[in-house]
Amino acid sequence: MELNASVSAVVTGGASGLGEATARALAAHGVRVAVFDLNAEKGEALAREIGGVFCQVNVTSESDVEAGFARARAAIGQERILVNCAGTGNAFKTASRAKEAPDQIKFFPSDAFERIIQINLIGTFRCIARSAAGMLTLDQRDGDRGVIINTASVAAQDGQMGQAAYSASKAGVVGMTLPIARDLAGEGIRVNTILPGIFNTPLLQGAPENVKAALAASVPFPKRLGQPDEFASLALEMCRNGYFNGEAVRLDGAIRMAPR
Numbered sequence: 001m002e003l004n005a006s007v008s009a010v011v012t013g014g015a016s017g018l019g020e021a022t023a024r025a026l027a028a029h030g031v032r033v034a035v036f037d038l039n040a041e042k043g044e045a046l047a048r049e050i051g052g053v054f055c056q057v058n059v060t061s062e063s064d065v066e067a068g069f070a071r072a073r074a075a076i077g078q079e080r081i082l083v084n085c086a087g088t089g090n091a092f093k094t095a096s097r098a099k100e101a102p103d104q105i106k107f108f109p110s111d112a113f114e115r116i117i118q119i120n121l122i123g124t125f126r127c128i129a130r131s132a133a134g135m136l137t138l139d140q141r142d143g144d145r146g147v148i149i150n151t152a153s154v155a156a157q158d159g160q161m162g163q164a165a166y167s168a169s170k171a172g173v174v175g176m177t178l179p180i181a182r183d184l185a186g187e188g189i190r191v192n193t194i195l196p197g198i199f200n201t202p203l204l205q206g207a208p209e210n211v212k213a214a215l216a217a218s219v220p221f222p223k224r225l226g227q228p229d230e231f232a233s234l235a236l237e238m239c240r241n242g243y244f245n246g247e248a249v250r251l252d253g254a255i256r257m258a259p260r
Contacts, residue, residue, distance in 0.1 A: 001080065001144045001239050003029035009081035010072055012036040012059060012127055015043040017201035018151060019085030021228030022235050024050060026081070029236070034072030034079065036086065036127075052076070059086045059123030069130055078138055082131040083235055084150045087120045087169075091162035113165040120169035124150055128180060128191075135189050145188035147239045150177065152195045154250055158257040170195075174248045181246035190245040192238045197252025199226040219253040226251065 001007065009026050013019040015037035023033045027050035036057040037043040047054035053075040057068035072079065090112055098104040128148055135146030152170040159167025174193055181191040198204070198215050204225065216224045234251055238244045 001142050001147055001242070003031050003236065003239060005030040005032065007081065008032045008034070008072075008076045008079045009083065010034045010036060010069070010079045010127075010131060011083045011085060012057065012123075013084070013086030013151075015039045015046055015054075017085070017203070018196065018199065018228050018231045019083070020046060021232040022083050022085065023052065025229065025232035025236055026083075027052060031081070032076035034068075034076055036068050036072075057086075059127060060118045062126065065126050065130055069134065073134065078134050079131060080135065080138065080141075080144070080146045081239055082127060082146070082148045084124045084127055084148075086123060086127075087151060088116065089120075089163070089166040090116055092165070093162050094164055108164060113168075116165040116169050117172070120166070121172040124173055125176065132180075132184055132187075132189055136187055140188045143188065143242050144190060146190075148180075148184075148189065148191045149235050149238050150191075150193040152193050152248065154195050154197045154252050154255065154257060156195055156248075157250075160257050161260045177248050178246045185245070190238075190242070192244055192246070193248040194231060194234055194238075195248060195250045195252070196231055197226055197250070197255045199228060199231065201228060218258075219255050222253055224253075226253065 009031050011019050011023045014023045014035035023035055027033050033052035035043045035047050035052055035054045038058055040056050043054040055068035055071045058064045092108040095107045138145050150173050152173040155163050155167045156170035156174045177193040
């Protein structure tokens, strides 16, 4: 797909981190971008800066997602690109003893587990299905009717202690990539997923320098945190390369996460 001003895109979780970098990279190529996010202040500021539109969207809400796509399409037209970056995480061991009282047993609350699945997995699928339905109304251009890119995590394959919900949600994103690509192949819509490793996103920027240094040292090469624009670069290549389809690609400096 050629990236230019005739193309529209939706980026979920687009107000910061990997989503922001991707929204900026698409806009730099002339693409008209709709930023979906919960953070209205950051989202509106970014949309103004890149000449796009902001839509306040909670991906766990069917009505929010429907309204977001309606507003985006009214402003910039039917999207040919969807990049799903909205997501979050938590950390609870499945079951554990309280440090201060070993006879007290704690377990992973089911509602906390379900929340992560709702945001990371079901929220991603909700946006995919609605975007793909819109893409079906488009003509095929450069062989593509549309491109969908999802964000998983290396935790989908080597999750750490306490990441049962997060790893399950991201493994679900990886697992549905090929079936969805097959569902949409006959309509000229490609689907791929990126599995980022340890990236220098707002989640990590507040961490102490020694913590960030230790994380960077754990990466085989290059020994540093990934940069959001490196994620965006791969997302753009997935858009431009018409033979890129049905793939889940690690972007991680060859890291394999330790148990903790």
